[in-house]
Amino acid sequence: MLNIILLSGGSGKRLWPLSNDVRSKQFIKIFKKPDGTYESMVQRMYQSIRALDRDAKVTIATSRTQVSAIHNQLGTDVGISVEPCRRDTFPAIALAAAYLHDVQHVAESEAVVVCPVDPYVDNAFFGMLEKLGARAAEGKENLVLMGIKPTEPSDKYGYIMPEMGGNNSQKLTERTVPGVNKVDSAAMKQIEIAEENIEENTAVRRVRTFKEKPDVETARKYIAEGALWNGGIFAFKLGYVLDIARRELGYTDYQDLFDRYETLPKISFDYAVVEKEPRISVMEFSGRWEDIGTWNTFTDAMQDSTIGDATMSDSCEDVHVLNELDVPVLVMGMKDTIVSASPQGILVSSKEASTGIKPYVEKMNQRIMFAEKSWGVFHVLDVEDQSLTIKANIKAGDHMTYHSHERRDEVWIIIAGRGRTIVDGMEQIVEPGDVVTMQAGCKHTIEAITDLKLIEVQLGKDIRVSDKKRYVLEEPLRTGAEGTGTSEEKA
Amino acid sequence: MLNIILLSGGSGKRLWPLSNDVRSKQFIKIFKKPDGTYESMVQRMYQSIRALDRDAKVTIATSRTQVSAIHNQLGTDVGISVEPCRRDTFPAIALAAAYLHDVQHVAESEAVVVCPVDPYVDNAFFGMLEKLGARAAEGKENLVLMGIKPTEPSDKYGYIMPEMGGNNSQKLTERTVPGVNKVDSAAMKQIEIAEENIEENTAVRRVRTFKEKPDVETARKYIAEGALWNGGIFAFKLGYVLDIARRELGYTDYQDLFDRYETLPKISFDYAVVEKEPRISVMEFSGRWEDIGTWNTFTDAMQDSTIGDATMSDSCEDVHVLNELDVPVLVMGMKDTIVSASPQGILVSSKEASTGIKPYVEKMNQRIMFAEKSWGVFHVLDVEDQSLTIKANIKAGDHMTYHSHERRDEVWIIIAGRGRTIVDGMEQIVEPGDVVTMQAGCKHTIEAITDLKLIEVQLGKDIRVSDKKRYVLEEPLRTGAEGTGTSEEKA
Numbered sequence: 001m002l003n004i005i006l007l008s009g010g011s012g013k014r015l016w017p018l019s020n021d022v023r024s025k026q027f028i029k030i031f032k033k034p035d036g037t038y039e040s041m042v043q044r045m046y047q048s049i050r051a052l053d054r055d056a057k058v059t060i061a062t063s064r065t066q067v068s069a070i071h072n073q074l075g076t077d078v079g080i081s082v083e084p085c086r087r088d089t090f091p092a093i094a095l096a097a098a099y100l101h102d103v104q105h106v107a108e109s110e111a112v113v114v115c116p117v118d119p120y121v122d123n124a125f126f127g128m129l130e131k132l133g134a135r136a137a138e139g140k141e142n143l144v145l146m147g148i149k150p151t152e153p154s155d156k157y158g159y160i161m162p163e164m165g166g167n168n169s170q171k172l173t174e175r176t177v178p179g180v181n182k183v184d185s186a187a188m189k190q191i192e193i194a195e196e197n198i199e200e201n202t203a204v205r206r207v208r209t210f211k212e213k214p215d216v217e218t219a220r221k222y223i224a225e226g227a228l229w230n231g232g233i234f235a236f237k238l239g240y241v242l243d244i245a246r247r248e249l250g251y252t253d254y255q256d257l258f259d260r261y262e263t264l265p266k267i268s269f270d271y272a273v274v275e276k277e278p279r280i281s282v283m284e285f286s287g288r289w290e291d292i293g294t295w296n297t298f299t300d301a302m303q304d305s306t307i308g309d310a311t312m313s314d315s316c317e318d319v320h321v322l323n324e325l326d327v328p329v330l331v332m333g334m335k336d337t338i339v340s341a342s343p344q345g346i347l348v349s350s351k352e353a354s355t356g357i358k359p360y361v362e363k364m365n366q367r368i369m370f371a372e373k374s375w376g377v378f379h380v381l382d383v384e385d386q387s388l389t390i391k392a393n394i395k396a397g398d399h400m401t402y403h404s405h406e407r408r409d410e411v412w413i414i415i416a417g418r419g420r421t422i423v424d425g426m427e428q429i430v431e432p433g434d435v436v437t438m439q440a441g442c443k444h445t446i447e448a449i450t451d452l453k454l455i456e457v458q459l460g461k462d463i464r465v466s467d468k469k470r471y472v473l474e475e476p477l478r479t480g481a482e483g484t485g486t487s488e489e490k491a
Numbered sequence: 492m493l494n495i496i497l498l499s500g501g502s503g504k505r506l507w508p509l510s511n512d513v514r515s516k517q518f519i520k521i522f523k524k525p526d527g528t529y530e531s532m533v534q535r536m537y538q539s540i541r542a543l544d545r546d547a548k549v550t551i552a553t554s555r556t557q558v559s560a561i562h563n564q565l566g567t568d569v570g571i572s573v574e575p576c577r578r579d580t581f582p583a584i585a586l587a588a589a590y591l592h593d594v595q596h597v598a599e600s601e602a603v604v605v606c607p608v609d610p611y612v613d614n615a616f617f618g619m620l621e622k623l624g625a626r627a628a629e630g631k632e633n634l635v636l637m638g639i640k641p642t643e644p645s646d647k648y649g650y651i652m653p654e655m656g657g658n659n660s661q662k663l664t665e666r667t668v669p670g671v672n673k674v675d676s677a678a679m680k681q682i683e684i685a686e687e688n689i690e691e692n693t694a695v696r697r698v699r700t701f702k703e704k705p706d707v708e709t710a711r712k713y714i715a716e717g718a719l720w721n722g723g724i725f726a727f728k729l730g731y732v733l734d735i736a737r738r739e740l741g742y743t744d745y746q747d748l749f750d751r752y753e754t755l756p757k758i759s760f761d762y763a764v765v766e767k768e769p770r771i772s773v774m775e776f777s778g779r780w781e782d783i784g785t786w787n788t789f790t791d792a793m794q795d796s797t798i799g800d801a802t803m804s805d806s807c808e809d810v811h812v813l814n815e816l817d818v819p820v821l822v823m824g825m826k827d828t829i830v831s832a833s834p835q836g837i838l839v840s841s842k843e844a845s846t847g848i849k850p851y852v853e854k855m856n857q858r859i860m861f862a863e864k865s866w867g868v869f870h871v872l873d874v875e876d877q878s879l880t881i882k883a884n885i886k887a888g889d890h891m892t893y894h895s896h897e898r899r900d901e902v903w904i905i906i907a908g909r910g911r912t913i914v915d916g917m918e919q920i921v922e923p924g925d926v927v928t929m930q931a932g933c934k935h936t937i938e939a940i941t942d943l944k945l946i947e948v949q950l951g952k953d954i955r956v957s958d959k960k961r962y963v964l965e966e967p968l969r970t971g972a973e974g975t976g977t978s979e980e981k982a
Contacts, residue, residue, distance in 0.1 A: 016821070311851055315844055326874060327860065328836040330507070330851055333844025334828070341837055345819040346830070348839050353806055353824025360802055360821055369818065381872040382882050382946070383817060386923060387906035389882070389946050391873050409924050411904050413948045415878035432877060433900050433950045435926055455873070455880050457904045457946055459924045 002056035002133055003106055003238070004049055005081075005096045007089065008042060008066055008117040014294055016361040017344035018322060022371045025293065026118045027069045030322070032303045041292075042117050043073050048126045057104060060117070061096040071374035079104060084261045089232070090272035091264040094245040095257050097238055102254035108239030111136035114269070115233045120301045122288040129233070132283060135204055136235035141281045143274060144235040145207065147228025149286035153219035156291070158212050158230035158270065160282050161222065162205040207280040210270075228284055234274070244273055295338050295347075295354035310339075318351070324370075343369035343379045368465075375400055376448075381455070388458040394419070399447035402471045405440055408460030412436040417452030421445070422473070443471055493547040493624050494597055494729070495540055496572075496587045498580065499533060499557055499608040505785055507852040508835035509813060513862045516784065517609045518560045521813070523794045532783075533608050534564050543617045548595060551608070552587040562865035570595060575752045580723075581763040582755040585736035586748050588729055593745035599730030602627035605760070606724045611792045613779040620724070623774060626695055627726035632772040634765060635726040636698065638719025640777035644710035647782070649703050649721035649761065652713065653696040653773050698771040701761075719775055725765070735764055786829050786838075786845035801830075809842070815861075834860035834870040859956075866891055866939075872946070879949040885910070890938035893962045896931055899951030903927040908943030912936070913964070934962055 008026060012019035018028045026045075029038035039047070042060075049056050059079035060070055067080055081096040093114055100106040111133045119125075128146060135144045147160045210230065211222055219227075245251035249264055257264075274280065292298045299320035306312065308323030313332040323329045324342040331339055338354055340347045344366060349357070370379035375398035382389040394400070394417075402422065412421070414434045421428050421436055423444045430436065430446070438444045440460065446452070499517060503510035509519045517536075520529035530538070533551075540547050550570035551561055558571055572587035584605055591597040602624045610616075619637055626635045638651045701721065702713060710718075736742035740755055748755075765771065783789045790811035797803065799814030804823040814820045815833040822830055829845055831838045835857060840848070861870035866889035873880040885891070885908075893913065903912070905925045912919050912927050914935045921927065921937070929935045931951065937943070 017818075311854075313844060313847065313851070315841075323837075325837075327508075327834065328855055328857070329839070330836065330848070331839045332847065332851070333841035334839060337825070337839070339837070339839050341832075343818065345821065346814075346816075346832055346837060348820070348822045348825060348828070348830050350806075350824035353804060356804065356823065357821070360804070360823070363802075364819055366819070381880065382906075384906055384944060387944075389872065389880075389906070391880070411924075411926055413902050413904075415873075415875055415880070415948060415950065433902075435902055435928060437926060453875060453878075455946070455948055457906060459906065 002049065002053045002130060003100060003110055003112040004056060004058045004129065005093060005100070005112060005114045006042075006045060006058060006060045006117040007092060007114065007232070008060050008062040008070070009086075009092075010118060010293075013358045013361045015298060016357060016364075017342040017347055018324065018340055020344050020366070020368050020370070022065050022368055023069060024066065024118075025298070027066075027073060027372065028298075030298065030302060030307065038307060040073060041120065042070065045115075045117050045121075046074050046078065048123065049129065052126045052130060057100070057106065059096055059100060059104070061092045068374045069372040072372040072376065076374070084258065087261065087264050088266045089269040090267045091249070091261065093269050094241060094249055094251065095254070095261065097241045097245065098251060098254040098257050101238055101242060106238055108237065108242060110238050111235055112238050112241070113233070113235040116231070118292070119231065120288070120290040120292045124287040125285060125289065128283065128285050128287075132233070132235040135281070135283065136237060139237065141206075141279045142236060142240050143277050143280040144204070145274075145280060145282045146231055146233035147282040147284045148231045148289045149284055150219075150223050150227070150229050153216045153223055154229075155213055155216050155219060158210060159214065159219065159222045159227040160210060160230050161208045161225065161227050162282050162284075163208045164226065204281045204283055207282050210275060228282060230270070231285075231289060232270075234269075241273070248272060295340075295349065295357065296351040299338055299351070308341075345369075373400075374398070378456075386459065386461055386463070388463050390456050390458070392454050392456055394446065394448040394452045394454075396448050396451050400445045402443055402445040402473045404443045404469050404471070405458075405460075405467045406469070407440060407462045407464075407467050408458050409440055410438045410444070410459070411457045412438075412446065413455045413457075415453050415455055418449045419452045419454075420447045420449060445473070493540065493544045493621060494591060494601055494603040495547060495549045495620065496584060496591070496603060496605045497533070497536060497549060497551045497608040498583060498605065498723070499551050499553040499561070500577075500583075501609060501784075504849045504852045506789060507848060507855075508833040508838055509815065509831055511835050511857070511859050511861070513556050513859055514560060515557065515609075516789070518557075518564060518863065519789075521789065521793060521798065529798060531564060532611065533561065536606075536608050536612075537565050537569065539614065539617045540620070543621060548591070548597065550587055550591055550595070552583045559865045560863040563863040563867065567865070575749065578752065578755050579757045580760040581758045582740070582752065584760050585732060585740055585742065586745070586752065588732045588736065589742060589745040589748050592729060592733060597729055599728065599733060601729050602726055603729050603732070604724070604726040607722070609783070610722065611779070611781040611783045615778040616776060616780065619774065619776050619778075623724070623726040626772070626774065627728060630728060632697075632770045633727060633731050634768050634771040635695070636765075636771060636773045637722055637724035638773040638775045639722045639780045640775055641710075641714050641718070641720050644707045644714055645720075646704055646707050646710060649701060650705065650710065650713045650718040651701060651721050651773050652699045652716065652718050653775075654699045655717065695772045695774055698773050701766060719773060721761070722776075722780060723761075725760075732764070739763060786831075786840065786848065787842040790829055790842070799832075836860075864891075865889070869947075877950065877952055877954070879954050881947050881949070883945050883947055885937065885939040885943045885945075887939050887942045891936045893934055893936040893964045895934045895960050895962070896949075896951075896958045897960070898931055898953045898955075898958050899949050900931055901929045901935070901950070902948045903929075903937065904946045904948075906944045906946055909940045910943045910945075911938045911940060936964070 010024035012021050012024050015025045019025050026041040029040045031039050031044050033039055046058060049058055059081055061081045063083050081099040083092055113129050113133045132144050132146055251257050292301050302320055306321040310321035310323050310329045312319055315333045316331055317335045319331055319334050319337045321329050322340040329339055329341060336351045338349050376394040378390050378392040380390050414430045414432050416432055419430050421430050423438060424442050501515035503512050503515055506516045510516050517532040520531045522530050522535050524530055537549060540549055550572055552572045554574050558573060561571060572590040574583055604620050604624045623635050623637055742748050783792050793811055797812040801812035801814050801820045803810055806824045807822055808826045810822055810825050810828045812820050813831040820830055827842045829840050867885040869881050869883040871881050905921045905923050907923055910921050912921050915933050
């Protein structure tokens with residue numbers, strides 16, 4: 001059985017307007033499924049792992065802001081190790097490891113594979129995760145890394161330098177790289193041999209050393225020497241990381257680490273663990289592995305040129321449209337262009353210029369205009385000085401928390417579906433056309449009996465997301481129960 | 492005193508998404524005023540005429556769909572001759588003339604100037620309208636036209652061929668035209684003389700003949716002979732057109748013509764009147780006069796490169812953004828591009844391709860997502876199968892008609908301002924947070940005491956704009972009256 005920790009971090013700047021402060025790139029639904037709907041990176045990664053191993057124990061290490069979106073996209077079965085604040089990857093992995101051990105009761109002798117949630121990979125990748133785990137379980141090394149076969153001499157990555165064993169393995173791992181001088185015919189032959197010996201390249205090799213983000217020229221040299229990109233994917237026995245956490249962070253148990261999380265140092269797993277460990281091996285992955293953190297790499301991963309309501313003239317070339325609004329986008333006579341629209345705003349960019357988006361988005365300092373919650377999705381329809389109008393879609397069986405606001409009144413108008421509200425303890429069945437008014441201070445929640453849609457109007461001089469008090473219901477809402485007669489009698 | 496008939500027609504296809512079936516191009520607010528706000532073509536034309544002659548009697552000849560927008564943009568003082576359906580310019584001008592005579596009591600001896608509402612002109616144009624009217628009042632000819640000095644040998648216009656009087660007037664009216672062969676230095680001298688004699692060129696000349704939309708080569712020849720574009724601007728004595736209407740359309744009075752409007756032939760004023768009239772003169776206008784019916788000519792008329800919430804990277808060149816949404820548009824690395832967004836949709840087009848927009852918009856067959864009403868503006872926030880959510884902004888003192896719907900319930904939530912509702916005869920003062928529910932069949936209206944904003948949710952299986960019954964209130968709403976105590980007592 002596979003134990004996987006998926007690291008889900010990231011900010012929402014580079015893929016604006018599809019990302020925002022609560023939706024990082026891994027939650028954008030971009031990959032077309034056979035049924036014509038779309039899934040996100042996190043859904044694709046999670047489902048692929050589960051397809052390989054139905055019993056795989058997947059834990060997502062993430063920040064509080066992503067928990068709702070993860071529940072919305074993956075359901076509530078997935079394990080989540082919530083980081084109380086942002087630290088670097090070592091505290092995050094240590095916390096997730098403690099969570100696996102103390103909450104999920106995984107034994108210290110079991111292998112765990114850590115993997116970022118956001119590379120775009122082909123299916124062979126998931127088999128590799130399994131191999132990494134199996135190798136770590138053997139215990140021959142303390143750490144097993146996945147080395148990504150470089151496709152260009154990039155200065156964005158760290159490089160893993162494997163040891164060269166045997167007589168001709170040095171030759172076998174020589175390779176051509178785009179941008180590297182042309183190879184002569186002798187070298188060409190070596191490459192052909194390398195291709196045939198692909199299995200050998202993916203075998204386990206000891207790691208000699210690491211080289212952090214070299215310049216392009218140096219990277220070229222490293223690649224010629226057989227270096228691999230460090231993709232941040234590693235496997236170890238659970239006890240190995242817990243031991244280091246005990247030593248370095250004073251770890252006693254999960255709750256202790258969680259409570260002290262804010263006081264932990266910001267330090268990466270590479271620095272705190274990998275660079276100090278002499279017994280490391282690497283397995284090479286030569287399939288598709290892409291870091292799709294910018295708009296132009298993101299659109300490269302799109303199967304179709306448009307998602308959402310979009311029309312393009314025949315004269316368009318290499319144009320991608322991602323439209324999450326309900327209104328049409330019309331593009332005429334454009335080339336090498338990205339058009340994206342969401343409740344957050346509209347982006348029109350040449351593919352080349354799109355990598356420079358971050359400073360522009362940082363300047364905007366925008367309100368969050370849409371978000372996925374554990375109970376469904378909402379988006380802002382209208383913003384006024386003293387009111388906010390939103391639309392909420394709640395999935396059948398799900399419900400909001402029971403909560404109140406100090407400084408605003410709210411009105412719900414049910415526009416589709418059937419639900420049950422509790423307002424200051426009074427239960428009521430609601431249907432389209434029903435209006436529920438809630439004064440400031442009034443406790444309220446709504447549960448969807450069938451998929452439910454409502455318009456919520458918030459009114460007040462000081463409307464803030466933070467103005468929310470949560471309460472525990474004495475009796476939890478009975479999900480999906482149609483028989484509501486008794487509940488109504490309670491009112 | 493100037494009598495002006497402004498012809499306001501046009502469809503909403505070519506400037507989508509800023510135009511739609513109820514907002515033609517002349518209502519788009521594009522021209523920046525000194526105070527930083529924007530005005531539309533119809534506002535600019537109307538205000539400029541009133542600035543020249545405070546007492547000018549301006550009548551707008553238009554279709555029913557534009558009446559609300561005209562009242563919204565020009566107020567309720569403006570005369571409107573409503574065409575019950577679309578005919579061509581002769582029935583439209585005849586109806587407006589009958590309206591001037593029978594409703595506005597303009598004498599048959601008074602001069603009237605007819606002018607399309609949508610050319611983009613400089614201020615000298617309005618002085619020309621006055622001169623045209625004065626000349627028509629003299630009665631030397633039956634029709635006085637404004638001839639536009641051509642700027643290119645276009646095949647889009649009709650050409651007016653003036654008679655050449657005197658010895659050297661032929662020479663004086665020779666001119667260079669972009670795209671015409673270069674002139675020699677002797678010709679250059681003639682042009683200089685022509686420039687000096689600009690007054691003579693704008694003098695009144697008899698019209699020899701008309702040439703309808705020639706090809707570019709022929710147009711070039713005509714221009715060299717002194718031809719002028721026919722801009723559809725003509726002046727006449729009111730009785731002249733009424734006489735022709737009596738003869739050709741069997742006109743008896745305004746109401747009769749209005750009632751029979753649908754049975755009238757589709758025939759243009761040029762064809763029915765101008766081409767048959769031997770006594771016509773023309774005055775030349777050589778100032779700015781542009782037909783801005785397409786996106787690229789429209790953006791040429793913009794003072795700034797952006798209107799609305801828009802950010803451009805420094806690498807943008809010749810980009811225009813018109814954003815009527817409340818969310819930001821970010822444009823990076825684009826050239827020669829138009830970006831426009833409204834509740835109707837989003838357009839991204841190269842300037843070159845933008846002229847081909849019409850067929851794409853025709854295919855969309857869209858719901859109207861925003862409109863100006865006499866009482867303010869509304870736009871659609873959300874569309875579901877059985878609900879429609881809109882936001883309405885009502886100007887202080889204005890009110891909706893008293894009306895009901897057969898097949899839908901409605902809910903209002905007041906989000907800003909103070910108003911008075913009447914629902915099935917019951918009056919009530921409403922303020923932010925107040926909710927008004929209206930079952931199907933229930934008569935209702937709302938009046939804004941101060942500028943008022945509300946969210947309206949419509950609910951029903953068959954929501955249509957046409958589902959509306961109007962009623963007359965026994966006592967009209969007292970506009971702007973703050974003292975509402977007695978009204979409330981009625982409830």
